[in-house]
Amino acid sequence: MTNNETELEKEKNTGKDAETSVLLTLYTGLFLGMVPVIGFPVTNPEMGGNILFIGLTLGIASFTSFFFVGILFGMPKRNNKKENSYSLNNGLSEISDWLTKIIVGLALVNLKEIPGYIISFAEYIRIASKFDGQLLNIYTIGILFYFGFLGLFIGYNYMRLVRVNKYKYTDDNIILRELEIAKEKVLEAKEENKQKDKKIIEIQSLVQEKEQLAKALIDRVNEPSLSNAKIQTVIKNIIDSGEAKKGNEDIKLHVDKMIDEAKMKLHKGLITHHDDPQKGQWKSSAINNERELKATVIEEAKGLYKIKLQVVSTNPKDNPLKKGDIILFALHNTFGDLPFMLVKVDKQSAELNFYAYGSFTVGAFVDDGGTELELDLAELPNVSSHFKFH
Secondary structure, eight states: OOHHHHHHHHHHHHHHHHHHHHHHHHHHHHHHHHHHHHHHHHHOGGGHHHHHHHHHHHHHHHHHHHHHHHHHHHOOOOOOOSOOSSOOOOHHHHHHHHHHHHHHHHHHHTTTTHHHHHHHHHHHHHHHHTOOOTHHHHHHHHHHHHHHHHHHHHHHHIIIIIIHHHHHHHHHHHHHHHHHHHHHHHHHHHHHHHHHHHHHHHHHHHHHHHHHHHHHHHHHHHHHHHHTTOHHHHHHHHHHHTOOSSOHHHHHHHHHHHHHHHHHHHHHHHHHOTTSTTTTSSTTOSEETTEEEEEEEEEEETTEEEEEEEEEESOTTTSOOOTTOEEEEEOOGGGOSSOEEEEEOBTTEEEEEEEESSOOEEEEEETTTTEEEEEEGGGOTTOOHHHHTO
């Protein structure tokens, strides 16, 4: 049994005890009141049965009238601060409050006249019954006061101790059922949210698996081409090919210088643009000193893009790229600890092909580091929104 049910059971038992007490008081009061009501006419045979009937009628009327007034004074007000689907109606309580104020107000205003009204009423009963004695006035006034106060007392306590508990018991039962229904709805909503969270976790896990698979696939696809672009391998190939016009030491010096500067740019970029560390580190322009960094993106599958980088001269006639020169491409830091690729110029261009799963900014050193180029792949025309924002 819950705490609410225990409290309701206690209140129910308390109400039964109060009802028994009020009934006992009522029966005792009626018994004591009936003694003079019946005794006075019986001890005065000349009055006859008419006086007895008048006394009983006055007693019933007085008791009933003041019983109603007592109910008005004892009418409870239910405080319903917490909003729920079941709203308690306090309309009758408001009416009782209004009537009690009127009754009290009239009684206070006419306080001096009330004794006169009572005496006049008793005199009216005496004249109507055609009895000359003043004892009938006392008999009438006694019945009015006794049964009036008895009715007021019983009415107030009946409403205050008995009916209020029954009302509260009924209202609490209704509210309790409403709360149980609301609780069931909350549990259902929690279960639905739990299932939704479970689905979200499953989807996120699936997305992560796909992203990891895509990254692994990209690393595998990029591995052959990137391994050919390792620094020492490229330098050795250029030197061995005999295409370089500079000496071996000059080539290595320029390459080391470009790599050192690219490292510094990467370190600074990781601080300022952690997600895109090359952005803003290469003078933010794809064209500089008659050199241009271009790119094309081919979407082979969603999340898998083939990218072609190319450095060309914008004035190939008067200022062409020198055959055999080394171009350094600076890629995203996810391409390795040193995400730099070295490509030699061939046929007036330097090209680098690789795969990626999203856009990023590419930097490039041209003319032995004398020219810097920068291109944000997300700003390329005719690329998908998925590529731009991944």
